[in-house]
Each structure stands twice: as C-alpha cells, then as structure tokens.
Amino acid sequence: MARGSLNTRLLFGVLACVLGLLLIASTGVAQAAKCDGKKVTIKGTAGDDHIVGKKASDVIDGGGGDDVITGGPNGNDTICGGPGNDSINGGRGFDNLNGEGGNDHLEGDTGSDNLDGGEGDDDLSGSKGADGLNGGAGDDVLIGFKGPDRLGGGAGNDYIDGQQGSDEIDGDGGDDKLLGDKGNDQIDGGAGHDHLEGGPGDDSDLQGGGDSDEVLGGAGTDHADGGPGDGDIVRGDAGTDDLLGGEGANDIVSYASATRGGVIVNLAANASKGDGHDSLSGFEDVVGSPQADEIVGDGNSNRIDGGVGNDDLASGGGGGQAYGGPGTDSCDGFAAETSCGPEPAPPADQAFGTLNQGLDGSSLIVQGSPQSDDIRVSRSGDGWVVTSSVPIFAGDGCQATSPGAMTCPDSGGAPLIVITGGNGNDTLAVDGSVPAGAKVRINGNADNDNLIGGAGEDVLEAGENYNGPDHGTDRLEGNGGSDVLYADPGGDTLLGGDGSDLLVSSVLTCQGHTYDGGAGEDTVSYARSKDNLRVTLGGSGGPPGCGNEDHVLADNESLEGSDGPDVLVGDNGENSIMGHIGNDTLIGKGGSDFIDGLDGQRDKIDCGGGGDDVSADGNDAVSSC
Numbered sequence: 208m209a210r211g212s213l214n215t216r217l218l219f220g221v222l223a224c225v226l227g228l229l230l231i232a233s234t235g236v237a238q239a240a241k242c243d244g245k246k247v248t249i250k251g252t253a254g255d256d257h258i259v260g261k262k263a264s265d266v267i268d269g270g271g272g273d274d275v276i277t278g279g280p281n282g283n284d285t286i287c288g289g290p291g292n293d294s295i296n297g298g299r300g301f302d303n304l305n306g307e308g309g310n311d312h313l314e315g316d317t318g319s320d321n322l323d324g325g326e327g328d329d330d331l332s333g334s335k336g337a338d339g340l341n342g343g344a345g346d347d348v349l350i351g352f353k354g355p356d357r358l359g360g361g362a363g364n365d366y367i368d369g370q371q372g373s374d375e376i377d378g379d380g381g382d383d384k385l386l387g388d389k390g391n392d393q394i395d396g397g398a399g400h401d402h403l404e405g406g407p408g409d410d411s412d413l414q415g416g417g418d419s420d421e422v423l424g425g426a427g428t429d430h431a432d433g434g435p436g437d438g439d440i441v442r443g444d445a446g447t448d449d450l451l452g453g454e455g456a457n458d459i460v461s462y463a464s465a466t467r468g469g470v471i472v473n474l475a476a477n478a479s480k481g482d483g484h485d486s487l488s489g490f491e492d493v494v495g496s497p498q499a500d501e502i503v504g505d506g507n508s509n510r511i512d513g514g515v516g517n518d519d520l521a522s523g524g525g526g527g528q529a530y531g532g533p534g535t536d537s538c539d540g541f542a543a544e545t546s547c548g549p550e551p552a553p554p555a556d557q558a559f560g561t562l563n564q565g566l567d568g569s570s571l572i573v574q575g576s577p578q579s580d581d582i583r584v585s586r587s588g589d590g591w592v593v594t595s596s597v598p599i600f601a602g603d604g605c606q607a608t609s610p611g612a613m614t615c616p617d618s619g620g621a622p623l624i625v626i627t628g629g630n631g632n633d634t635l636a637v638d639g640s641v642p643a644g645a646k647v648r649i650n651g652n653a654d655n656d657n658l659i660g661g662a663g664e665d666v667l668e669a670g671e672n673y674n675g676p677d678h679g680t681d682r683l684e685g686n687g688g689s690d691v692l693y694a695d696p697g698g699d700t701l702l703g704g705d706g707s708d709l710l711v712s713s714v715l716t717c718q719g720h721t722y723d724g725g726a727g728e729d730t731v732s733y734a735r736s737k738d739n740l741r742v743t744l745g746g747s748g749g750p751p752g753c754g755n756e757d758h759v760l761a762d763n764e765s766l767e768g769s770d771g772p773d774v775l776v777g778d779n780g781e782n783s784i785m786g787h788i789g790n791d792t793l794i795g796k797g798g799s800d801f802i803d804g805l806d807g808q809r810d811k812i813d814c815g816g817g818g819d820d821v822s823a824d825g826n827d828a829v830s831s832c
Contacts (some may be wrong), residue, residue: 242268242287243303251276251289260284264300269293273309278302283318292327299818301336310345317799317820319354328363335801336820342367346381353728353765353783353801355390355822364399370707371730371765371783372803373408378416387413387425388689389709389730389767390785396420396434405429407691407709408734409446415439415453424448426666426691426711427734433458433489440567443485452489460487461567463514465496466627466650466668474505475523494565495532497572497625508542512566515602520547533561533572533602553600558582560593562604562615570623571615572602579631579654584624586640590616620645628652628670632679637661643688655679660704662687669695669713689727694720698755703729710763712736717753723760730765733773734787740769743776777815786810795819 240247245266251258253271260267260279267286269276274291278284278298286295290308297304301318307325315322319336328345333356340349343361351358351369358367358374364381373390379397387394388406396403396416405413406425415422415434424431424443431448433439437455444464452458462470462482470481472493479485482496492510493502499516504523511520512530519537520529526542538547553559558580560573571591575582581596593599594612601607605615620642626635626649635649636659643663650668651658656679658667665688669681678697685692686704693711694701698719701710707728712720716738722731733740733748742748745761759766765783766775772789779797786793790808796815804810804823812823814832821832 240268242266243285243305245285255291260286260298269295278316288325306331306343317818319820324361333358335799337372337822354820355803355805360385360397371728371801372785373805389732391427396422403431405431407711407732415441419455424450426693441490442567443483446483448483448485450485450487450490452491454489457492457510458490459492459494459510459567460490461494461565462496462500463494463565463567463570463623464625464646464648465498466625466648468496469498469500469516469518470496470502472500472502474509475503492566494567497563497570497574497627499534510566511541514565515561515563515572517552530566532563532565553602554598556597558595558597558599559602560599560605560613560615561602562591562617564604568622569617569619570625571617573624573626575626575628575631575633575635575652577630579633580628581634582626582628582636583634584626584637584641586620586642587614589618590614622646624648626650628654628656630654632656635659637665639687651679651681653679656681658683660685660688660690664688664706665690666693667691668693669697669699685725694718703727712757716740716757716769717749717755719755719757721758721760722763724763726762728765728783729763730767730783731759731763732767733769734767736769737771738769739771739773739789741774741776742766742768744778744782746776779817781817 247266247268249267251270255272256274258276262281264282265284269289272291274293276295283300285303287305288307292309294312295304296314297316299317302320304313304322310327312330313322314332315334315338317335321339322331323341324343326344329347331340331349333351336354338356340358346363347365349358349367353371355372356374359377360379362380365383368386370388374392376385376394378385382399383401385394385403391408392410393412394403395414398417400418401420404423409427410429413431418436419438421440422431427446429448431441432451433441433453435454439458441450442461443450465482472479477487494512495514497515500518502511503521506523506525508525509527513532515533517534522540528543529538529541531546535549536547538544558576563570576597583594585592598610601613605613607613624647628651630653632655634657639662641661647665649658651670667683681699683692684702689706691709692701694713696713696715700721703724705726710722710731712733714735716736738750747756748759749756767785768787770788774792775784776794777796781798783801784793785803792811793802794813798817800819802821804827810827812829
C-alpha cells in the first residue's frame with residue numbers, strides 16, 4: 208500500500224522516532240524535520256492522520272492531508288498542520304499552533320496560546336487565556352473567547368470577535384468586520400472598508416483606518432475615530448465618548464440609535480449631549496436621534512440630517528444642506544433644504560412608526576404612546592410588520608393596514624431598529640423573524656415594562672435616561688443571540704436566553720435585580736457602578752449592609768466587578784472572573800476558571816481547585832493556582 212494512501216492514528220509519539228526524520232532526495236542525507244523552528248518529535252504522513260500528543264511538550268507536524276491533531280492533556284506544544292484542511296487543538300498548556308496551507312480550524316484550549324492560520328480561509332478560536340491569533344492570508348474567522356487576546360486578521364475579508372476580555376484587534380487588509388464585544392478593547396480596521404463595534408465596555412481606541420469605515424462605540428466611554436478615508440460613519444452609542452471623523456471628507460457622526468431623548472449637537476463647539484456627553488472632531492455631517500434634536504453646523508457647508516422628530520437645525524453660517532426628516536423641523540441658514548417645515552404629526556394618544564432613510568442608512572423607528580402599549584415588530588417577505596395594542600400612526604415609508612397595524616416595505620432590511628416606550632406599562636418586542644443581522648435597541652422608558660429581543664444581538668434598556676432613573680420593575684428577555692441587557696433602579700429581571708449575554712447592573716446597586724443568563728457563556732457586570740460589592744455566582748450580590756441584594760443565578764458563568772474594591776466569588780464550574788477597577792478579591796473555587804486581575808491595582812486572587820488561567824499584575828497576591 209502506498210504511504211500517501213495511509214490513514215494513520217499516531218498515539219503518544221510511538222512513531223516519532225521513525226517519522227521524525229525526513230529523507231532529502233537530492234542528497235540522500237537525513238535531516239531533522241522542523242515545525243516553527245523546532246525539531247519535530249511526531250510527524251504524520253501524506254494522508255489524513257489522527258495524531259494525539261504525549262503528556263510532554265510535543266512538536267508535531269501533520270504532513271500532507273486533512274489531519275486531526277491534538278496536543279495532548281499537558282505540555283506546551285508546537286504543532287504544524289502542513290498542507291491540507293487540518294483541525295488542531297492545543298490542549299492544556301501554552302501552545303503554538305500553525306495551520307499553514309489549506310482551510311484550517313485551530314483551537315487553543317486552555318493556556319495562553321499563539322495561533323497562526325497561514326494561507327487559506329481559517330477558523331481560529333483562542334478559548335481561555337491571553338491568546339495571540341493571526342489569521343494570515345484568506346478570509347478568516349477569529350474568536351478570542353475568554354481572556355485579553357491579540358487578534359490580527361491579515362490579508363482578506365475577516366470576521367473577528369474578541370468576546371470576553373480586553374482585546375487588541377487589527378483587521379489589517381481587506382473589508383473586515385471587527386467586534387470587541389465584552390471588555391475594554393482596542394481595534395484598528397486597517398486598509399479596506401471596515402465595520403468596527405467596540406461593544407459594551409470602555410474602548411480606548413477604535414480606529415477605522417483607511418477607506419470609508421463604520422465605527423460604533425457601543426455602551427461605555429469610547430474613543431472612536433473614522434480614520435483618513437472619506438465618508439466614515441461614527442456612532443458613539445450610549446456613554447461619554449470621544450468621537451473623531453478623521454482627515455477625510457463627508458464624515459458623519461450619527462445619533463440614530465439614541466433612545467434616551469433628543470440630542471444637542473454643535474459642530475463649532477465640538478460637543479454634543481443627550482446620548483452621553485461627547486466630544487467631536489473632524490466631522491462634516493450629522494445625523495440626529497429619533498427624538499427632537501438641536502443641531503448646529505460649523506459654517507463649513509455641512510450636511511445635517513435631523514432624523515425622526517421635531518428638530519431645530521442651523522447651518523452655523525456655511526450654507527450646506529438640511530434634511531429635516533419625519534417631523535416638523537426648523538431649518539435655518541442652509542443653501543438647500545429637504546423635508547423642513549410643518550408636517551402632519553401623529554395624534555398624541557397614538558403610537559408611531561416610520562422607515563427613515565438617513566445619511567447613514569435605513570432605520571425602522573417605532574415609538575409608543577403615553578398609554579400602556581403592546582408593540583411587536585416582525586419581518587414578512589420584503590418588509591416589516593408592526594402591530595400595536597393602541598392605534599398606530601404610519602409615517603413615511605409605512606402604510607396602515609388597520610388601526611393597530613402597519614407595514615413598511617424594505618427589500619434591503621433595515622440595519623437598525625429602534626423601539627422606545629412612553630409612559631405606561633409597555634410590552635415592546637421583536638420576534639424571531641427579524642434577521643439576526645439587524646441591530647435592535649429597545650428602551651422601555653417609564654413604568655413597568657416587558658422588553659423582548661429576537662434572534663440577533665439586541666440591546667435592551669430598562670429605562671434609565673439622562674433626566675433621571677426610572678424606578679419601574681421591568682422584565683428584559685434577550686432570547687437568541689449575544690444580547691446586552693441593562694437594568695435600571697427598581698428590581699428588574701434580566702433573562703439572557705440563548706447566546707453569550709451580558710447582564711448589566713444599574714448604576715445604583717442594592718436594587719434586588721435578578722440575573723438569569725440562560726444558555727450560553729453569560730456575564731453579570733457591575734462595571735457601571737463605583738460601589739464596594741460582594742457578588743457570588745449562584746448566590747447574591749450587593750454592597751455591605753444591603754438589605755435588597757441582587758439574585759445572581761447559577762446559570763451565569765462570568766462576573767465583572769465595579770470601579771470599587773470588590774469580592775467576586777465563582778462557583779464549582781468553569782467561570783471567568785474579571786475584577787474591573789479597584790483592589791479586588793477574586794476567588795475561583797472549583798472548575799477550570801479564567802481570572803483577570805489586570806488593572807494596575809493590588810488584587811488578591813485565590814484560584815481554588817481546578818487548574819485556572821490567571822492574568823495578574825506584578826503586585827497581585829496569587830494563591831492556589
């Protein structure tokens with residue numbers, strides 16, 4: 208039988224002494240095979256091999272074929288897949304995994320690992336630890352999972368998601384989609400038309416890079432820069448952000464996702480407030496919120512789009528163009544005006560919906576009435592269907608089909624859906640027919656609300672706004688996708704559902720919230736608070752002396768602390784425990800945990816049993832690890 212047709216299973220290095228040498232045909236001299244500069248101890252064949260390493264630190268070369276390679280239970284392994292579509296798992300330890308040629312799947316497993324996809328369209332997963340992932344050439348998928356990871360896409364159109372931990376992401380060349388997800392992240396899009404999302408957390412450096420990019424800060428205090436290309440779209444989302452358009456022309460700062468009231472934007476003063484207090488620089492154009500806004504240009508022929516709502520728009524003396532959008536708008540000093548002046552307004556006791564076409568794209572806007580509303584959004588064919596328990600006024604782009612229903616034809620599918628409640632006990636929902644790629648933001652506002660997400664990655668807000676907290680008792684249900692759910696003072700229930708969800712405490716603690724992550728790797732975060740807290744997975748959480756502690760159910764896998772000195776305690780499963788800021792005490796207990804104390808403070812870390820991965824400062828006290 209020819210060697211190339213063999214399908215072998217090499218266990219514990221039995222054949223390493225035979226196959227660890229290559230015969231160089233041109234000289235007839237035996238040379239030691241190398242993998243990542245190291246002498247190979249286990250080498251596969253030209254066929255499709257299944258190789259399992261020893262307990263020691265192995266150097267494995269899969270050779271040709273589509274190989275399945277595991278580094279073994281222990282040891283710091285170096286593995287090269289060689290040509291072919293290989294599947295490589297490093298196992299425990301600090302491993303170096305190299306896909307080389309072909310479309311490879313690389314998984315670091317536990318430990319701080321380095322993964323390089325090489326050529327081809329590769330799939331890389333860091334798993335636990337502080338990992339380094341490099342996609343190389345091709346259209347790659349990189350997932351950091353837990354820990355502070357470094358992820359580089361290389362050439363090609365890459366998808367990168369840092370997930371948990373404070374990650375550093377570089378898209379390099381190509382048109383990339385880059386997601387920081389949880390943690391305080393840094394992202395650079397590099398060359399190409401990139402889409403960046405910082406996600407929840409304080410993201411210190413989001414750079415679009417060259418060409419026209421879309422940069423979304425997400426919740427938290429973010430620094431977001433469109434970069435030197437023309438036509439960048441930068442959206443800070445909630446939080447106090449530092450937003451920059453960059454050096455190019457026609458850069459847009461957008462407040463299209465704002466749910467907490469109108470915004471006040473002044474380009475000449477380089478400032479805005481209403482969806483956070485933001486500093487602005489380098490923007491030529493503005494898109495307002497779905498509420499009543501005040502927007503002033505800087506006298507440089509700006510394009511100002513008020514969006515939905517009764518807006519007050521002024522050029523600042525430079526002419527430019529005004530787009531009033533739906534609502535009765537005042538436009539002053541523009542060379543050209545569109546949709547300015549009075550327009551029919553919905554009756555005060557009705558809900559309202561419109562499909563808005565703005566400078567930054569399409570958005571479906573639905574707003575509740577002062578009554579108790581039951582509003583649901585679904586997708587049918589080439590459009591949206593909105594039903595309401597009270598009469599709903601159909602705005603631009605939508606048609607009424609009954610007093611309590613409307614349709615909004617939209618063949619492209621709006622990338623942004625913003626639903627806000629009014630006074631009253633509202634139910635606001637998107638159902639499973641809404642595409643997972645749509646960005647959904649729902650805010651219940653006042654009273655006791657029920658907010659329901661769909662299949663995608665939704666943001667649900669119990670009602671807190673900059674005019675003061677809403678003390679209603681709200682229920683937030685994320686359903687599918689990796690959702691972000693924000694509690695508000697008043698004893699809310701947060702249900703993550705499927706997916707890796709982030710359940711965020713209100714700024715005020717000791718509120719008696721219930722956090723139920725559901726299926727997936729879910730995180731309970733107190734990062735908005737400055738209180739001194741003690742929180743236990745599968746137990747309770749709150750400041751000292753609290754008589755109304757939160758219920759932190761056992762189906763949450765991860766904890767993030769506050770800006771104060773916290774005591775965070777895991778359970779006997781596999782947890783991620785992140786101290787955030789402050790002199791924290793982090794206790795892993797049983798299970799293989801990831802514990803992150805990197806904050807420049809002096810923390811106490813107790814791993815407990817289970818063999819944990821720890822990222823700690825030099826002055827942290829680490830025990831039982």
